[in-house]
Amino acid sequence: MKKILLILAFLAVASFQVSAASSSSLTDATHIISEDLRELRPDRGKSRIPKISMSQFELSSERRTVRRTVGQSEKFWTKDFRDGKYYQIDAKLAVDGKYCLVYIEEGREVASETARKIADAFDSNIYARMTDIFGNEAKPGIDGEDKVFLLMYDIKDGFQKSGDGYYAGYFFSGDMMKQSEFQSFSKVHSNEKEMLHLDLWPSDISREDYLSVLAHEFQHLIHFSYDSEETSWVNEGCSQIAAWFCGYGIPEHVADYQKKPDRSLNYWPNYDPYANYGQSFLWNLFIDRKCLKTPEMRRKFFNTIISSKHHDINGYEEALKMTGKSFSEVFSEFCATNYLNTPDFDNGKFFYGPDLSNFRHEITKVIDVVPSEYKNSVNVWAGNAVRISPEVIKDRIKIEFSGYKRSLKIVTDNSYFVMVFLKYADSANNKHYFVPLYQDPGDKVHINSVFEIAREKDLKDILLIIQAIAPENVDHAKYAGVPGLPYSLKFSEL
Numbered sequence: 426m427k428k429i430l431l432i433l434a435f436l437a438v439a440s441f442q443v444s445a446a447s448s449s450s451l452t453d454a455t456h457i458i459s460e461d462l463r464e465l466r467p468d469r470g471k472s473r474i475p476k477i478s479m480s481q482f483e484l485s486s487e488r489r490t491v492r493r494t495v496g497q498s499e500k501f502w503t504k505d506f507r508d509g510k511y512y513q514i515d516a517k518l519a520v521d522g523k524y525c526l527v528y529i530e531e532g533r534e535v536a537s538e539t540a541r542k543i544a545d546a547f548d549s550n551i552y553a554r555m556t557d558i559f560g561n562e563a564k565p566g567i568d569g570e571d572k573v574f575l576l577m578y579d580i581k582d583g584f585q586k587s588g589d590g591y592y593a594g595y596f597f598s599g600d601m602m603k604q605s606e607f608q609s610f611s612k613v614h615s616n617e618k619e620m621l622h623l624d625l626w627p628s629d630i631s632r633e634d635y636l637s638v639l640a641h642e643f644q645h646l647i648h649f650s651y652d653s654e655e656t657s658w659v660n661e662g663c664s665q666i667a668a669w670f671c672g673y674g675i676p677e678h679v680a681d682y683q684k685k686p687d688r689s690l691n692y693w694p695n696y697d698p699y700a701n702y703g704q705s706f707l708w709n710l711f712i713d714r715k716c717l718k719t720p721e722m723r724r725k726f727f728n729t730i731i732s733s734k735h736h737d738i739n740g741y742e743e744a745l746k747m748t749g750k751s752f753s754e755v756f757s758e759f760c761a762t763n764y765l766n767t768p769d770f771d772n773g774k775f776f777y778g779p780d781l782s783n784f785r786h787e788i789t790k791v792i793d794v795v796p797s798e799y800k801n802s803v804n805v806w807a808g809n810a811v812r813i814s815p816e817v818i819k820d821r822i823k824i825e826f827s828g829y830k831r832s833l834k835i836v837t838d839n840s841y842f843v844m845v846f847l848k849y850a851d852s853a854n855n856k857h858y859f860v861p862l863y864q865d866p867g868d869k870v871h872i873n874s875v876f877e878i879a880r881e882k883d884l885k886d887i888l889l890i891i892q893a894i895a896p897e898n899v900d901h902a903k904y905a906g907v908p909g910l911p912y913s914l915k916f917s918e919l
Contacts, residue, residue, distance in 0.1 A: 452702070453638075453664070454580070454595035454622075455645050456657045457695060458504060461613050462599055491570065493518055493526065501528070502614035503622065505581040506592065511614040514578055520544040522572070524552040530578030533625050540577075543630070543639065547575065551640045554671045555647060559663070560728050562643075563650040566619035567601055573646065574620035575639070577630070584627055594623045594638045596645035598653060619646060637673035641665065651732045656901065657693035659740060662705030663730060669710065678702035679784060686763065686786040687909070690756065690806040691737060691901045707777070707784075711759045714778065716748040738897045752897050757842050760808040760892050764788070769852040788812045788888070795822055796917045802909030803893045805839055811914060813887035818880040818918075825915040826862075826874040828893070831907065839910055842892050843874050850883040877919065889914065 493499075497518050504511050516528035519535065522544035529535045552573075556562070565571045584591040599607075600616040607613050621642040628635060644667035648660050665676060682688065682703030690708060693701055717723045729744040741752050748755075761775050766785045768776040777784065790799055793814045803809045813822075828841045843860035862874045878887065893910045895901075 452590060452592060452698065453641060453661070454506065454582070454592035455597070455642070455664075456661065456693060456698075457506070457592075458595055458597050458599075459657075460695075461504075461597075491568070493521065495519065495521055498531065499528065501576055501578075501620075502616050503576075503578065503580070504597075507581055507583045509612070511612060513614075516576060516578060523548040524571075525573045525575050526570075527575045528577065530576075530625065533578065535577065535625070535630065539630055543575070543577075543636070546636045547573075547639060547643075551636070551643060551671050555640065555643050555667060558670055558724055558727050559644060559647045559667070559731055560651060562619060562647050563601070567603065568618050570618065573643070574616075574618050575623060576620055577623045577625050579626040580622060580624040582624075591627055592624060593628050593635075594621065594642045596621055596642045596649070598649045601646075601649065621646060633673060634677075637668035637671070637676070640668040640671040640673060643667070648731050652736075654736060655731075655740075656691070656737045658691050658701065658705055659730065659737065661693065661698075661702065662709050663727065665702055665706035666709035666713065666727075669706070675780065676702065676706055679707060679781075682707065683784055683786060686789075687804055687807045687809060689804040689905075692804075692806075692905050707763070708759060710777070711762060712745075712755060715758070715774070716745070716750060716755065722747060737901050742897055753842070753894055756806060756894070757844065757892060761844065761846070761890055764808070764810045764888065764890050765846065769848060770846060770855050770857060786810065792914075792916055793817060796915075798916070799914045800911065801891075802911045803891050804909050805893050805895050805904060805907060808890050808892040811889040811891070813878075813889065813916070815880070815884050815887060817916075818878060821877055821879045821919040823875065823877050823915075823917050823919050824889075825917075826891075826912065828872045828891075828912040829910055830870050830872060831910055839893055839895050839904075839907075841872055841912075842894060844890075845876075846888065848885050849881075850885060854883070 495518050498515050499518070500513050501516055502511050502513055515531045517531055518526060519529045519537065519540040520527040520543075525544055525547045527540050527544045529540060562573065566573075580592045580594075582592040583589070599613055600618055600620050602615050603617060604615045607615070621639065623635075623639065623642070628638070641664040644664040645660060648655055648663060665678075668674075668676065678699050680703065681699040682701075685700040688700050688704050690704060712726070713723060717726055725747060726744045730740050733740045733743050735743050738752050745752060745755060758774065762777060763784075764786045765775045766777055766781070770776075788811070789801065789809045790811045791814065792799065792811060793816075795817045799811060801809055826843065831839055841862070843862055844857060845860055846855070846857040848855050860874050860876050862872055864872050891912055895904055
């Protein structure tokens, strides 16, 4: 696919910050601990983690007859993220719920009503919502137990003082494998249970967002039951939207994404992923609000994402077929919305809704002098924005775009997209369109576009959004980590 979408938006753009201060020191350790399973896949290019299906668990009659009583103590394997070692803790069964078993680390004080509140939230809300939208977990589990273990303890993550990062919880897929699947010398220890790990310190278990962590981690468990090889950005994105589906609101990570807009959608960093959490949430929220018109479409879409044999962008391509749109088409609209977020175009096509009306990426550059030239770079599946002050147009200006084509460690190259938004004093006159791109026969390393903008009395603002893309059918691992793609913009008066 050889395209460019350079989005030019003509509108007044005020830069807002999400009102709540971000407390994004909280994160999920699922993608971190999953690295411990690398020993099962010596060839990084092809995973050897066993495929899990709901009929594959070998269950002994002894495990099927285990009976547990409240107050009973049991040993669990956990990980110390400070030194990477696994160790055992003792935890007591606090609540025997309908769909869950809540265990509290011995020596930790959790009020019985608080433990009951968490179990009730899982049983009456989270479990029903998650299984309705994403599908059921493998049932019974590897140990023959129908219920999900919720282990609450102090996750050893190095937290010492306010402002330090910490892990609020995680799902470890190794817990759904037999210990015999690991090498005898392995440091990894499996609990051989369907379980979620939930932090007790410094997490505040009385806050509602603690329940959002529970919903987030349960999606990971369900996802693994269908697809043990899912890419991190897809899996984390599903978990982010899962908490919203359960009624736990917009995650604070959205504020981090607002401050760091040039994040590649399908690249998940182990370091500083907070903005990516916000981005992946908004990506799925945008699809849900703009493409999925009914609850049945929502169920079908997300269940397809989870159960698809395809991963990364290809999984979304398969799921989006029901909407009649491609991944790149939806991405272009999503990226534009992050800078525009206004109901003033195409019946709200580029507007999240009133609950996110104060979200808008800050403009990368303002052009207030012509002639001028601006150079920058943009990551693959990300976008920049350049605002042009209408006052600089005396009669008509010419804009020359040139984007660099870089080999993405694959046969094909990157590309771009170009789109124009015009906003007028009367929003009924607003319009947007794609700008054609071309490549000179003698120039194999640039994609270009030349277009003009005339001075108009009622034209209020101009915004250029530059998006870099890659072929949808190429595994992102083949170009992950590619540096930002350089581009230039030249502005001259005609």
